Amino acid sequence: MKEYDHKKIELKWQKDWEKKKIFSAINGSKKPKFYALIEFPYLSGSGLHIGHIRSNTAMDIISRKRWMEGYNVMYPIGYDAFGLPTENYAIKTGKQPTIINKENTEMFRRQLKKIGFAFDWSRELNTANPAYYKWTQWIFLQMFKKGLAYKQKTMINWCPKDKIGLANEEVVNGKCERCGTETIKKEKEQWMLAITKYAERLDKDLDDVDYLERIKAQQRNWIGKSEGSEIEFKVKGDSQSVRVFTTRADTILGVTYVVLAPESVLVQNLKSQITNWNEVEKYIEKVKKESEQERTKEDKEKTGVELKGIKAINPANKEELPVWIADYVLASYGTGAVMAVPQHDSRDKEFAEKFNLSIIDRPLVDAEEITKRVGGKMVTKYKLRDWIFSRQRYWGEPIPLIHCDRCALNDPDGQGYIPVPDKDLPVVLPKVKSYTPTDTGESPLANISKWVNVKCPKCGGKARRETDTMPNWAGSSWYYLRYTDPKNKKEFASAKNLKYWTPVDWYNGGMEHTTLHLLYSRFWHKFLYDMKLVPTKEPYKKRTAHGMILAEDGEKMSKSRGNVVNPDEIVKLYGADTFRLYEMFIGPFDQTVTWNTNSIIGPRRFLEKVWKIGEKITTQKQINSSRLTLKGSDTTKNFSVSASFQTLLNKTIKKVSEDIESMSFNTAVSSMMVLVNEMEKQDVDKKDFKIFLQILAPFAPHITEELWNMLGEKQSINKSKWPKWDEKKIIDDKIKIAVQINGKVRTEIMVSKDMSEGEIKPLVLKDQKIISWMEGKEIKKFIYVPNRIINIVI
RNA sequence: GCCCGAGUGGCGGAACUGGUAUACGCGCACGACUUAAAAUCGUGUCUCGUAAGGGAUGUGGGUUCGAUUCCCACCUCGGGCACCA
Numbered sequence: 001m002k003e004y005d006h007k008k009i010e011l012k013w014q015k016d017w018e019k020k021k022i023f024s025a026i027n028g029s030k031k032p033k034f035y036a037l038i039e040f041p042y043l044s045g046s047g048l049h050i051g052h053i054r055s056n057t058a059m060d061i062i063s064r065k066r067w068m069e070g071y072n073v074m075y076p077i078g079y080d081a082f083g084l085p086t087e088n089y090a091i092k093t094g095k096q097p098t099i100i101n102k103e104n105t106e107m108f109r110r111q112l113k114k115i116g117f118a119f120d121w122s123r124e125l126n127t128a129n130p131a132y133y134k135w136t137q138w139i140f141l142q143m144f145k146k147g148l149a150y151k152q153k154t155m156i157n158w159c160p161k162d163k164i165g166l167a168n169e170e171v172v173n174g175k176c177e178r179c180g181t182e183t184i185k186k187e188k189e190q191w192m193l194a195i196t197k198y199a200e201r202l203d204k205d206l207d208d209v210d211y212l213e214r215i216k217a218q219q220r221n222w223i224g225k226s227e228g229s230e231i232e233f234k235v236k237g238d239s240q241s242v243r244v245f246t247t248r249a250d251t252i253l254g255v256t257y258v259v260l261a262p263e264s265v266l267v268q269n270l271k272s273q274i275t276n277w278n279e280v281e282k283y284i285e286k287v288k289k290e291s292e293q294e295r296t297k298e299d300k301e302k303t304g305v306e307l308k309g310i311k312a313i314n315p316a317n318k319e320e321l322p323v324w325i326a327d328y329v330l331a332s333y334g335t336g337a338v339m340a341v342p343q344h345d346s347r348d349k350e351f352a353e354k355f356n357l358s359i360i361d362r363p364l365v366d367a368e369e370i371t372k373r374v375g376g377k378m379v380t381k382y383k384l385r386d387w388i389f390s391r392q393r394y395w396g397e398p399i400p401l402i403h404c405d406r407c408a409l410n411d412p413d414g415q416g417y418i419p420v421p422d423k424d425l426p427v428v429l430p431k432v433k434s435y436t437p438t439d440t441g442e443s444p445l446a447n448i449s450k451w452v453n454v455k456c457p458k459c460g461g462k463a464r465r466e467t468d469t470m471p472n473w474a475g476s477s478w479y480y481l482r483y484t485d486p487k488n489k490k491e492f493a494s495a496k497n498l499k500y501w502t503p504v505d506w507y508n509g510g511m512e513h514t515t516l517h518l519l520y521s522r523f524w525h526k527f528l529y530d531m532k533l534v535p536t537k538e539p540y541k542k543r544t545a546h547g548m549i550l551a552e553d554g555e556k557m558s559k560s561r562g563n564v565v566n567p568d569e570i571v572k573l574y575g576a577d578t579f580r581l582y583e584m585f586i587g588p589f590d591q592t593v594t595w596n597t598n599s600i601i602g603p604r605r606f607l608e609k610v611w612k613i614g615e616k617i618t619t620q621k622q623i624n625s626s627r628l629t630l631k632g633s634d635t636t637k638n639f640s641v642s643a644s645f646q647t648l649l650n651k652t653i654k655k656v657s658e659d660i661e662s663m664s665f666n667t668a669v670s671s672m673m674v675l676v677n678e679m680e681k682q683d684v685d686k687k688d689f690k691i692f693l694q695i696l697a698p699f700a701p702h703i704t705e706e707l708w709n710m711l712g713e714k715q716s717i718n719k720s721k722w723p724k725w726d727e728k729k730i731i732d733d734k735i736k737i738a739v740q741i742n743g744k745v746r747t748e749i750m751v752s753k754d755m756s757e758g759e760i761k762p763l764v765l766k767d768q769k770i771i772s773w774m775e776g777k778e779i780k781k782f783i784y785v786p787n788r789i790i791n792i793v794i
Numbered sequence: 795g796c797c798c799g800a801g802u803g804g805c806g807g808a809a810c811u812g813g814u815a816u817a818c819g820c821g822c823a824c825g826a827c828u829u830a831a832a833a834u835c836g837u838g839u840c841u842c843g844u845a846a847g848g849g850a851u852g853u854g855g856g857u858u859c860g861a862u863u864c865c866c867a868c869c870u871c872g873g874g875c876a877c878c879a
Contacts, residue, residue, distance in 0.1 A: 745814050
């Protein structure tokens with residue numbers, strides 16, 4: 001008997017698949033298309049993570065099943081390459097990021113190939129490849145030309161030690177991700193993308209896509225749509241007024257004061273009338289200095305200052321109200337001013353109690369009616385903010401703009417930024433000596449005068465390149481489009497291929513990307529749709545998410561904790577098939593699970609059993625019968641065992657087929673284990689065993705391919721037809737059903753399938769056990785659910 | 795505070811549309827094989843009870859012939875958002 005040698009088998013078939021290109025997607029094929037997508041991995045130096053394998057295996061199973069169902073499948077792979085970790089590694093080691101990129105790409109590719117994923121390797125892409133980021137830059141320029149990319153002074157997170165601006169995601173608990181120093185707010189000019197212009201559609205169009213409910217909920221929560229009224233409160237004795245936003249216009253009669261954000265322009269405009277200006281100015285200064293952390297600290301006491309000498313008038317009842325500034329009102333949301341109703345709002349109440357402001361209980365009115373009557377309007381607001389798009393970093397796509405002072409003068413509205421002409425794209429990232437940001441917090445690109453100083457593409461005068469780069473969310477915002485046509489030099493993808501392949505049919509990824517990558521890419525896609533450059537409104541038809549895999553100690557896997565599981569070792573020791581099977585069996589796919597190396601042996605034993613059964617079948621002379629025989633048993637028994645095996649086989653085909661679609665991989669695996677346990681006890685027919693191999697193939701592609709081959713098949717099992725189950729065989733002719741008395745199981749009886757109540761009742765009442773339970777009692781009710789249960793109420 | 799999700803053996807977990815709770819796997823115990831061990835195979839493994847039988851799916855109620863599943867109230871844990879008016 002041959003041993004199950006996973007190393008030999010896995011390498012053999014991985015090479016074979018690659019050579020025969022059996023997972024190559026065909027553009028424009030007449031077969032129905034299926035576009036399966038996983039989030040391409042970020043090229044970190046630590047290599048492939050077992051979490052990647054969870055997500056990739058799931059989509060791999062789905063892809064392989066689709067191949068077998070006759071689809072033209074595209075399951076592509078690429079690498080997300082730009083970004084901070086690579087740059088930091090470059091600073092630390094002095095290695096060039098391009099070299100690190102190359103090394104990491106090779107490492108990831110090698111690791112992915114070892115797991116045996118059915119990727120179409122010919123479509124591989126890398127976001128840091130100039131041929132790729134040419135189009136990232138090009139798309140950015142289209143947004144710029146449409147006014148969606150703009151430069152604005154904004155408060156950013158600043159690390160005082162590193163003298164560098166940080167993106168929100170680079171700040172962890174108010175501290176610099178790199179050095180741990182507490183960050184402060186600093187005003188800086190940044191490139192922004194106007195994602196808020198798409199807020200309404202990003203929210204509404206969620207109705208039409210098949211995303212997990214929690215993904216939709218989280219995106220909606222993040223977009224933060226809220227409908228309310230904008231109402232003006234006139235300043236007494238002045239032409240100006242305070243405009244407030246409220247979702248509770250119906251409580252307008254309960255307003256007892258008005259609050260402005262300390263940054264509000266109106267405060268400055270009313271300066272001459274404010275009698276306690278010194279005090280007010282001091283408060284505004286104090287708030288400015290506060291860090292984000294201090295300001296949002298939990299159970300922070302309410303603070304504020306009254307603008308003495310100022311009164312606002314409630315338009316609903318003409319009452320005079322005191323006006324305050326307080327930092328609990330945010331300048332960046334709504335109108336930066338609120339009407340305070342302590343009776344109905346806990347924050348207003350807390351504030352009113354602290355500063356002895358009155359709290360009144362007035363009747364409620366109709367919100368829409370009152371808004372109309374006081375000259376206000378119904379409006380919709382969003383919490384979503386525009387996307388801070390620039391980074392003062394090296395390792396990213398250069399923003400392809402040139403700043404020209406002369407053009408800025410001639411065009412007072414424009415800011416003097418001229419797009420790099422298409423023919424000059426891509427703006428290639430030049431080599432630099434040091435990747436450390438400059439003292440001024442600018443990208444190290446600013447130091448390369450040869451690169452920075454250029455001629456203005458518009459007027460030919462002296463001009464300077466933009467030295468900011470894009471965040472790593474840029475390249476990942478459209479990569480799924482590039483896969484459809486990865487080598488195109490004229491367009492980011494041809495209209496023909498886009499029409500054939502998009503939208504992505506099924507996209508699986510992590511929950512952590514719900515409000516970042518997933519939302520950003522929907523935004524880019526919608527923009528491209530408006531430009532008539534993509535054929536669909538939404539990029540992804542269906543989105544699912546996998547749960548995290550925690551380390552054995554229940555913590556997140558991290559290098560510093562030293563609890564990282566190395567996939568290479570698992571593959572070496574147990575094999576890719578066992579590894580894949582284990583990750584699918586470990587627990588519900590969408591839930592967080594804990595890694596347990598001890599349990600891997602289970603799936604391994606399972607595959608050993610499969611191997612043994614396969615070996616036995618290949619070496620044995622086949623009895624030409626479609627029925628099973630039980631060893632050493634008489635013929636009457638044979639019949640019933642055979643029938644029930646057919647039932648089990650058909651049930652398993654059904655279960656596995658359906659479980660794959662609902663991503664219940666753990667129960668699919670366990671049902672196959674049940675089948676194998678049964679097959680072990682009997683002589684299995686070759687035909688039946690081959691059907692079993694087919695349903696196992698997406699999970700454990702190598703061992704099944706080998707056995708399939710050993711059984712005489714010349715074509716790949718992946719090209720065979722996915723088995724169908726026979727609905728008639730799902731239920732046995734004879735079924736064991738439970739008999740309950742008053743809801744408690746007392747006995748079991750064997751009955752024929754679909755027996756009627758009239759036939760079954762006398763049978764039950766003849767049962768010895770039932771007779772003894774029934775003694776002296778009367779039947780109140782006899783309940784029979786066909787093929788399920790009997791309950792007698794006495 | 796708001797929005798999701800989850801509480802079932804020693805552990806990971808299963809249970810269709812309300813129909814025999816604990817499938818499958820790990821671990822553990824005993825047995826077979828072996829000089830021995832590993833591997834493998836077999837048997838057992840929620841709990842109380844000798845048994846008949848009783849009890850148990852976070853807690854307390856409800857609906858039902860029947861509830862892990864549906865309804866109400868609460869507790870605990872995980873994730874996301876948050877002075878968002």
